[in-house]
Amino acid sequence: MNDLIRTQALTRGYVTRAQIIDAGCRDRDIKAALRAGLLVRLRHGIYAYADDVASMTEVERHRLVSYAVVDRLGDGFVLSHQSACAAHGIDQYASPDQDVHVTRLDGRAGRREAGVVHHVGAVPTEDVMFVDGRLVMRPERAVFEAATICSTESAMVTASSALHLGLATAEGLDEIGERLTRWPGARHAALAMRLSDGRCESVGESRSLFMMWRGGIPRPEQQVTIRGEFGVVARVDFDWDAWRHTGEFDGLFKYGRLNVHVADPGRILTDEKAREDGVRGTGRGMSRWIWPELPMRQTVERLRLDLDRSRSLYCHGRTYIALG
Structure with a gap:
């Protein structure tokens, strides 16, 4: 692989087979680069340097593939659905497929071919914007579109x-839902919009909130600051004040590759134990769960028992007056 190919890859993040051949290489050189781990195949005829994509998230990788597809298709196509969400950097989970989704502006029939889903429909100008030089559905429409098919x-x-x-x-999600109310899957999407909450700071927290809804757990407050006798004790992911109970999703940030205590990985465990003791010192219980426990019936039942235990232990003598 020569400098010209590397320049092409740096410019757009990917390089096509045609560009590699034009640079003087042959198909056997591409195969050799794939075997050596220098290149990775993103899709048929589209490659990237392995070092460039190694640290990418699934969303970032899907965005790169989507850009390659829409660049090849040319004018008259807009990235939509999950692919538009990826272009905006919106988190996704368990997408039903890895296909690239585009909406045709020429009115021709939709179809699915070679890993690309061609949608067709009316697209008002206000629903489209440019992202990195490509036409992309605006975030609110992209989110609603994706919700209709996942x-x-x-x-x-x-x-x-x-x-x-x-x-x-x-308000924007409600507006797009009302405008697209006749779409297949629109009622299903509207439910997801009502359940969503911008206070969720990670995929794990969003999945936790879904688990609670599906399991019949009372909806908690989120990102709540717990104060003790001497000031702030902790900021917790979930809080049920009427039960005197808190909840924490323990994800990759605390224990994995994003651990801020890289030189002393065990320190995060010590810090979290002290933090939990501080919360319990204010007369509250705490439940914790991790990614493999989402969403599981056992986790819901354990949380339900913990809530009841905290209410029994910490709520004696407390009076709640309903407001309004």
């Missing part, structure tokens, strides 16, 4: 991420 949990994750990032508003 699970409630997946749609809730995507909508919550868009809200958290400030790319969408609840």
Whole structure:
């Protein structure tokens, strides 16, 4: 692989077979580069340097593939659905497929071919914008489109991420839902929009909220600051004040590759134990769960028991007056 190919890859993030051949290489050189781990195949005829994509998230990788597809298709196509969400950097979970989704502006029939889903429909000018030089559906429409073809949990994750990032508003999602109410899957998408919450700061927190809804757990407050006798004790993911109980999703950020205590990985465990003791010292219980426990019936039942235990232990003598 020569400098010209590397320049092409740096410019757009990917390189095509045609560009590699034009640079003087042959198909056997491509195969050799793939075997050596220098290149990776993104899709048929589209490659990237392995080092460039190694640290990419699934969303970032899907965005790169989507850009390659729409660049090849040319004018008259807009990235839509999950692919538009990826272009905006919106989190996704358990997308039903890895196909690239585009909407045709020429009115021709939709179809699915070679890993690309061609949608067709009316696209008002206000629903489209440029992202990195490509036509992309605006975030609120992209989120609603994706929600019509994926699970409630997946749609809730995507909508919550868009809200958290400030790319969408609840009013905007409601408006697009009313406008696209006749779409197949629109009622299903509307439910996911109602369940979503921009206070969710990660996919794990969004999935946790979905787990609670599906399991009949009372909806908690989120990102609550717990104060003790001497000031702030902790900021917790979930809080049920009427039960004097808190909840925490323990994800990759705390224990994995994003651990801030790289030189002392065990320190995070010590810090979390001290933090939990501080919360319990204010007369509250705490439940924790991790990614493999989402969403599981056992986790819901354990959380239900923990809530009841905290109410029994910490709520004696407390009086609640209903407001309004």
